[in-house]
Amino acid sequence: MVELVLAGKREFVDAARATALLAPFEASSSFYRISLRDKSYSLDAAKVLATFLKTIPDGLRVADLADMIAGRPEDEALEVLETVCHALHGHQLVEIDLSDNALGEKGIRRCFGVLERQQHLERLYLCNNGLSAESAQVVADVLLFRGKDAPSTLKTFHFYNNMSGDGGAKALATLLPACQHLEDLRFSTTRAQREGCRVFAAALGSLRNLKRVDLSDNTFGAEGAIVLAKGLGLQSQLEVLNLRDASIGDDGLIAISEALITNKVAGIRILDVSGNDLTEASMAALARLVQALPQLEELRIEENEITSSGAQLLARVLQKKTVAKHLRVFQSNTNELCSVGGWHLAKALAHKAQLTRVELDGNMFSDDALTKIEAQFNTGILVEIEDNMDDENEADELLDDDLDWSDDETDSEPDAGVDAATSSLAATSISTDAKLVFEAKREVVNADRAHELLAPYAGQTHFHTISLRGKSYTIDGAHVMAAFLSKVQGLQVADLADIIAGRPEDEALLVLSAICESLKGHVLDTIDLSDNALGEKGVRACFAILIPQPKLQHLLFENNGISAAAAAVIANEVVLQTPVSTLKTFSFFNNMSGHDGCLAIAKMLPGCPHLTTFRYASARAGLDASQELARSIAANLSQLESLDLSDCSFDDDGVKALTAALRKQTKLRVLKLRDASLGPDGAVAVVRALDHVRLTSLDLSGNELEDEGMSNLANGPHSLEAQSDLVVLRLDENECTSKGLAVFADEIRASLTKLEELSLCGNEITASGAISLVKTGLATKSHLKRLHLDANMISSAGLTKLNDLLASVGKVHVLGPMDENDDEAESSDDDDDDN
Secondary structure, eight states: OOEEEOOSSOOEEOHHHHHHHHTTSOTTOOOSEEEOOSOEEOHHHHHHHHHHHTTOOTTOOEEEOOSOOTTOOHHHHHHHHHHHHHHTTTOOOSEEEOTTSOOHHHHHHHTHHHHTTOTTOOEEEEESOOOOHHHHHHHHHHHTTTOTTSOOOOOEEEEESOOOHHHHHHHHHTTGGGOTTOOEEEEESOOOOHHHHHHHHHHHTTOOOOSEEEOOSOOOHHHHHHHHHHHHTTOTTOOEEEOTTOOOHHHHHHHHHHHHHHTTOOOOOEEEOOSSOOBGGGHHHHHHHHHTOTTOOEEEOOSSBOHHHHHHHHHHHHTSTTSSTTOOEEEOOSSOOBHHHHHHHHHHHTTOTTOOEEEOTTSBOOHHHHHHHHHTSOTTTBOOOOSOOOOTTOOOOOOOSSOOOTTSOOOOOTTOOOOHHHHHHHHSTTOTTOEEEOOSOOOEEOHHHHHHHHGGGTTOOBOSEEEOTTOEEOHHHHHHHHHHHTTOBSOOEEEOOSOOTTOOHHHHHHHHHHHHHHTTTOOOSEEEOTTSOOHHHHHHHTHHHHSSOTTOOEEEEESOOOOHHHHHHIIIIIGGGSSSOOOSEEEEESOOOHHHHHHHHHHHGGGOTTOSEEEEESSOOOHHHHHHHHHHHHHHOOOOSEEEOTTOOOOHHHHHHHHHHHHTOSSOOEEEOTTOOOHHHHHHHHHHTTTTSOOSEEEOTTSOOHHHHHHHHTOSTTTGGGOTTOOEEEOOSSOOBHHHHHHHHHHTTTSOTTOOEEEOTTSBOOHHHHHHIIIIISTTOTTOOEEEOOSSOOOHHHHHHHHHHHHHTTOGGGBOOOTTOOTTSSOHHHHHOOO
């Protein structure tokens, strides 16, 4: 099918430019589709276009006329519309897109040449047109040219981001009964209030074939939602339902859920009920609905007030193996969840095989709970939680690894009928995945408290995992723990992070020694000693658990204050206790090991050929040591999937060593080089060294890229353009201005199509740069979920424009908090420059 597409950059088109754009196409040719979008045509240019368009013979079926009068004076804009649309009069089209043109009633009437008497029209898009109630009535009248009782052929109708209010809702409601073939309905961000929404909802009940419904950003209220429920219950083919910010409330969600369940509307794949002031009161109904949707792939419930109680109700259903087996995305940001609610959801979701994204930001999890929640998911699934509000006064409920879902009905799986012996075995203490984990509450644990904590585990001896983290054990408390732990069998994972906070040094060493001695002899898979002030003495106090470990795969020393001497002990006596280490993960973060400590770790790497995750970050390594570490990685490691060298220092020679190391990694998916002193040339060299791998996450923040580096990051085939799988990109604190960002935005226009999160905080970006980014660079990023621009210099007026622009493309929810943005630093000239 031949198309006439005037492609290329956004531009003003006069007669000469129009002639040049049409030059590749032959007059009187047949075209199935024409696209004139994203350019601003003068009247003379429109006349050139019209002369050509009139030569097109019958057969044209699609007319994309979106966004073609931007910046034109009203009188000229109306004439441009009329000239182009009149040239297409007589073509029987199946699709018309007039979005992003400031139409109004006069504009709609000037488009009659293409709109009137379309006998076979199936798809009509009128998004972001500024249409009033009167305009909506004109649209309805044009589409009902056969009469109100005559059937329409319309299958898709999108009416988004207009100003039609209640009057427009009522006008378009008259259209629906004639559209019995309608499958895709978008009526969102229309300023319709309760009365108009109720009338529109009632009219929706005349339809039976809807597959996609988007009614977001309207004001239905409980009464309108109850009316809407009746109509939705009649859509047996419904697959996508978006009710975000629709003011349905608890009563509305309950009514809609029950209607869908009762009428067996079971094919919904995507459900969004975010921003509806929902509470715990409606979560039982939502849980029942989720249980009745076997094809559910995306569930979005963010920005409500469901609290932990509501989350637990939902989790009780989600944890069932037969429920939401195809779930890919779960979004519950800003829902007033405390630790126990987040923990229940994490446990319920962790086993979902298709899960690719979980969002729980903006809630209130304790540090300990957050760590446990993060541990439930594979890398890249849980979106980074940056806006968590840690409630120090929260008395969390027990975050039990083996949550009791006993009130639930048993899943009717094919293998559910196990014999009595197997059932009995599952209930005993020799379960292969049994865990000893205490309540996530910071406290001093003396002997009495230790007995209390261990009481629920009395009689059990077999544990896969123990976690003592987040408490401060006295020596007496440690002895009680040690007596219990000395009897444990089958242990694989020992989480001993943060167990001596506030203890005097001598007592702290005795606590570490007592607990580690009690675990002596276990052949472990994972040891975590993070958040303990160790030093060399502390590391040696842990030798009983660290040596021997012939099969250890994961070892973590984070935030330990480890010196160079202690780093050498870890490298030489712990990791290299066998000629070839079995380690897959080595995490060494926020320590004080400096130059010599870095060299010790570098010399350790030849004995660690199996490493897949290596983190050596914020350890005060200087230029020479960082370079040596990079050389060692290049020489000895080739299986890395995740590499974090943040806060190391790489000058020109260091960058050469670093890029050599990166070229050896054929499986790398996550790379963090935050504050690595790369500079603009170094950052570009790093990106070019990665063109043989496909990252999912890249962090180059704090590297003084400036405009030069930003401009070159995505320029050419060996740049970021090659990173077709990139989901997360962080470029914070790089002294980038709007000028550099505009170039960067243009370069990524056609690449990074899977990008979900982009962070540019702490740069020197003003409104013009931010708007260029959204208009140009992010326009094609359909997967984008998060855009972070805080701590820049975007004025209040510029921020309003930015939000309006994001809203116009349905992305207003992606912008992160702007609490540290300097809205007074931007000049008025820049504020006005948003093209």
